[in-house]
Amino acid sequence: MNKARRNPLNLFAAHAILLTWTVVALFPVFVILINSFKTRKAIFREPLALPDADSFSLIGYQTVLRQGDFFGYFQNSMIVTVASLFFILLFGAMAAFALSEYRFRGNTLMGLYLALGIMIPIRIGTVAILEMMVALDLVNTLAALILVYTAQGLPLAVFILSEFMRGVSDDLKNAGRIDGLSEYVIFFRLVLPLVRPAMATVAVFNMIPIWNDLWFPLILAPAEETKTLTLGSQVFIGQFVTDWNAVLSALSMAILPALILYVIFSRQLIRGITSGAVK
């Protein structure tokens, strides 16, 4: 930063606010992490203490890995999240391209119709979705979850991406047409790379709710082989007894992949923003 514009007091205040926020945001994660490494007694005796030689225990992780097919759940969650994000971005971007690029009758109406889904929670239709999945014989498959999450994510994706695609230079697309590129090449090679920041935004917005969702896995795919991580972790939470070691350990491990995906997308996001800023 420019030295002349650097006021120590402002700098301190800004950092103090940012640090406070970071602590507040990270505190629950921190508590989960330290307690996942403690014995059950130690968790309840002193929830905020760090694990020491006396209280350190891997019992939670052992339980998680022993009971149920944790890696299977993990894999299911990963497949569902990544596949859903892929389809949301692919179909969302295609619809957005059509809406922003082509003039046709009912364009605005179609855009509104697609955006309407942002305001209507998909869970209202749970019963109908379940009936549909039963009729399609898709109950207890990951495909059921992927379809539902794709439907759930599309409205926002279309809305955000079509706004961004309107901003992509018409001249560039026309130059491609004159050079004989097909509409598909124009879409995939010229337009998509330019809306990458928006794609990252959409991906981040959609990823966490899908990863954490309990509702649809519970209703559409509760079978052992299709359980997602969130649903799998529920076996440790009982009405009367909860195995806190196991719950905390499962949660700690569940954070990791979401974190990795987030880091990938958010780096894209930052790169996109900075590359656009200086033209």
Place this chain on the structure above:
Amino acid sequence: MTALRLEGIVKSFGKVEVLHDIDLEVAEGEFIVFVGPSGCGKSTLLRVIAGLEDATAGIIEIAGERVNHVPPAKRGIAMVFQSYALYPHLTVRDNMALGLRQAGTPKPVIAERVAEATRILHLEPYLDRRPAELSGGQRQRVAIGRAIVRQPKLFLFDEPLSNLDAALRMNTRVELADLHRRLNATMIYVTHDQIEAMTLASRIVVLRDGRIEQIGTPMQLYNDPQSQFVAGFLGAPSMNFLPGGVLGKSAETAGIRPERLRVAPDGQLRARVHHVEHLGGDTNLLVDLADGHRLTLRLFGQHEHAVGEEIGVSYDEADVYLFDAAGRRLR
């Protein structure tokens, strides 16, 4: 031979008709400039020729072949855009080669044509750079190079100089004129800048509200405008318009070019100096007549005049253009 023929071109967006019945014939090797104020339809007309927009009605022929339903890539045209529109993910070399590669041109031919365009445009040092690493002028040269390598029957330019600064615009203008002489190609150039139109064109097409107002060589249009609009649009500073009565005419409007007015103590008009612009080579004088009408005088060389000074202004009767109430020239 005719390079381009337009017959009865109409273009509507929904219910709004933006081009009305455009007829135009362009001979091979001509440099045609479409000029007009923004919103006059000149860019739309260029897009219709390029095939980026469909004509609602009318016939488009390029080199004697009807192309109404031919996609842009197969019309034998190349286009240079105002915003350069280079492919951001490709190097300069690949930007130029893409169109040919797409058309299935053999590799040695592509390499040869790219090398030729590179030489003409002095782009050798930049061949392996990406557009983001180039300055505005260099990017525009790459865009022109991308057009040259296609060896099109028709070059289309959509305000290619508008994003360049003044000095670079002048240089690039000269380069474009050189290029036209060298390639002897047919070029169609859209601009709102009358200087570009006057300096580059072999013929100018003045457009207004989606209609062709007048077609002619720059000097025909300057010396013999058919309407008040054309008279006012070409020439800088633009023509002075006064009610005919002020110059003792019966016409609705009388026009006279600033460079045709002289300061003379015994001139036909008396005026008071309102503002003086010293440009070194010429001096522009803004003067007010007694009845409040303002005139611009363009004097060659340097002249000292004080603001508020009373001067006489003289002109030749032959330099007065007369227009009726609808803006049509009266002869």
